[in-house]
Amino acid sequence: MANFFAMGGYAVFVWPAYAVTFLVLITAVVLSLQSYAQARKSVRQLEEEGSGTEDTR
Amino acid sequence: MITALANPKRFLDLSRIVSPWTCAFAVILLCAGFYWSLFATPPDYQQGQSVKIMFVHVPAAWMGIFVYSVMAGASLVGLVFRHPLADVAAKSAAPLGAAFTALALLTGSLWGRPMWGTYWQWGDARLVSELILLFIYLGYIGLWNAIDDPVRAAKAAAVLALVGAADVPVIHFSVDWWNTLHQPASILRPGGPTIDKSFLVPLLIMILGYTFLFLWLLLLRMQTEILERRARSLMMARGA
Amino acid sequence: MKAFTALLIRDMRLAFRAGGGASLAAAFFALVSSLVPFGVGADLVLLGRIAGGVLWVSAALAALLSLDRLFQADFEDGSLDVLALSPISLEAASAAKILAHWVTTGLPLVLLSPVLGLLLNLPPRAYGALIASLAIGTPALSGVGAIGAALTLSIRRGGLILALIVLPLITPALIFGAGAVADAMDGTGRGAFLFLAAFSVAAVALSPFASAAGVRLNVGG
Numbered sequence A: 001m002a003n004f005f006a007m008g009g010y011a012v013f014v015w016p017a018y019a020v021t022f023l024v025l026i027t028a029v030v031l032s033l034q035s036y037a038q039a040r041k042s043v044r045q046l047e048e049e050g051s052g053t054e055d056t057r
Numbered sequence B: 001m002i003t004a005l006a007n008p009k010r011f012l013d014l015s016r017i018v019s020p021w022t023c024a025f026a027v028i029l030l031c032a033g034f035y036w037s038l039f040a041t042p043p044d045y046q047q048g049q050s051v052k053i054m055f056v057h058v059p060a061a062w063m064g065i066f067v068y069s070v071m072a073g074a075s076l077v078g079l080v081f082r083h084p085l086a087d088v089a090a091k092s093a094a095p096l097g098a099a100f101t102a103l104a105l106l107t108g109s110l111w112g113r114p115m116w117g118t119y120w121q122w123g124d125a126r127l128v129s130e131l132i133l134l135f136i137y138l139g140y141i142g143l144w145n146a147i148d149d150p151v152r153a154a155k156a157a158a159v160l161a162l163v164g165a166a167d168v169p170v171i172h173f174s175v176d177w178w179n180t181l182h183q184p185a186s187i188l189r190p191g192g193p194t195i196d197k198s199f200l201v202p203l204l205i206m207i208l209g210y211t212f213l214f215l216w217l218l219l220l221r222m223q224t225e226i227l228e229r230r231a232r233s234l235m236m237a238r239g240a
Numbered sequence C: 001m002k003a004f005t006a007l008l009i010r011d012m013r014l015a016f017r018a019g020g021g022a023s024l025a026a027a028f029f030a031l032v033s034s035l036v037p038f039g040v041g042a043d044l045v046l047l048g049r050i051a052g053g054v055l056w057v058s059a060a061l062a063a064l065l066s067l068d069r070l071f072q073a074d075f076e077d078g079s080l081d082v083l084a085l086s087p088i089s090l091e092a093a094s095a096a097k098i099l100a101h102w103v104t105t106g107l108p109l110v111l112l113s114p115v116l117g118l119l120l121n122l123p124p125r126a127y128g129a130l131i132a133s134l135a136i137g138t139p140a141l142s143g144v145g146a147i148g149a150a151l152t153l154s155i156r157r158g159g160l161i162l163a164l165i166v167l168p169l170i171t172p173a174l175i176f177g178a179g180a181v182a183d184a185m186d187g188t189g190r191g192a193f194l195f196l197a198a199f200s201v202a203a204v205a206l207s208p209f210a211s212a213a214g215v216r217l218n219v220g221g
Helices: A002-009 A011-056 B008-039 B049-081 B086-116 B125-146 B150-178 B197-239 C002-016 C022-040 C044-065 C069-076 C079-085 C090-119 C124-151 C159-169 C171-186 C192-219
Strands: none
Touching: A002 A011, A002 B049, A011 B049, A011 B086, A011 B197, B008 B049, B008 B197, B049 B086, B049 B125, B049 B150, B049 B197, B086 B125, B086 B150, B086 B197, B125 B150, B125 C159, B150 C124, B150 C159, B150 C171, B150 C192, C002 C022, C002 C090, C022 C044, C022 C090, C044 C090, C044 C124, C044 C159, C044 C171, C069 C079, C069 C090, C069 C124, C069 C192, C079 C090, C079 C192, C090 C124, C090 C192, C124 C159, C124 C171, C124 C192, C159 C171, C171 C192
């Protein structure tokens, strides 16, 4: 187990490489999902408001 | 099929069906790839366990170039065939390409450190070309942001993408040539000129996984862009 | 042809006026090159080794200086619209502007370079290569720079984004240009001039088309 984490002495390079990979990929996913959710919310809101004013006219 | 996708609404409907699949494939492939790379590959006879970085560096580097080709292709389609969603595709792809390229640089630097003794080696032609590619991405994204009129921005960015596409091979060639001054050949070739078979399969799985991840995020970002444009036009209609 | 020459002369005249950018680029070139010893020390041997590269980098930066106004000035006062309607094509007009830019910005750099080479202790055998490489390479800088100028002409204070998009694209010119000087210093021949010339010819031949496309998308509306 300890051998695995030590990565034959290269641990200080291998683990940060994988860590930064996870970080970048997960950040990309989270940001993309957030913007998507935000955009969908705005469009829904605006469409509801639009149809709302039509009804009351 | 491409003309069928020209209608934004139809594109939205179609991607809502397709993108969960790309997400699923990405997740499965990446999980398998990461597991295999970390737990089931032997050390390289030359580089020891540091060869494991190859499995996160090479896919990232490949994606940096692949995404740029997608951007350039979309830009061409947008300029020549006036496909309405082409510029959306290019705009959405760029930040992803930049992220992959930056990732390639970071992981490449860590991979090279045990071999070179330094975190950066100008003698590695591929890494240096990737650095220039990152700047090209940043310039492209900057141009989109700097021009106010979205129609103008789309066309200007498209021209830039195509000019860049023509130049990138030249840049790579010139960096390669420049390296004949210095000695170090690229050491980022595990196990010598041929890749050990036991490395090849997990590497391909990772590359496929990254590709599906890109496709999923691209569709997501394109949908977001289309929705944002719809929101803007709704707001303008409201104001009127 | 007459319209081409007229545009060429007009642009050159504008550039040579005060604030027009011609002398500015030469001064900037001299200034940046002179700053380098302050940064790296006065060791003449070191300076001599890096002189070629330093001068090429400074030249690339100096060539960028007057680029942002290349099309923007005409865009702002409406003369670009007139140009779009003129008898010569936008491609020819762009070519005229690129040539004017080179004559007023690139050429002074070429002429000034041996003096700055002296300052930086460039070895005597490298002077020919320095002048020749700049003479061959600066047209490429003007050409590719013009593409960036056309794409950014509608941006207020677009100079920075212009630099950001142009500099990566001219990397080959820098590499081959400085490489030619290095070759002359080392006595090696690696074809630097050949590749530099090829890049320049391609850049100069293609840039009027890309620049015209850039102008068109901004003026067509």
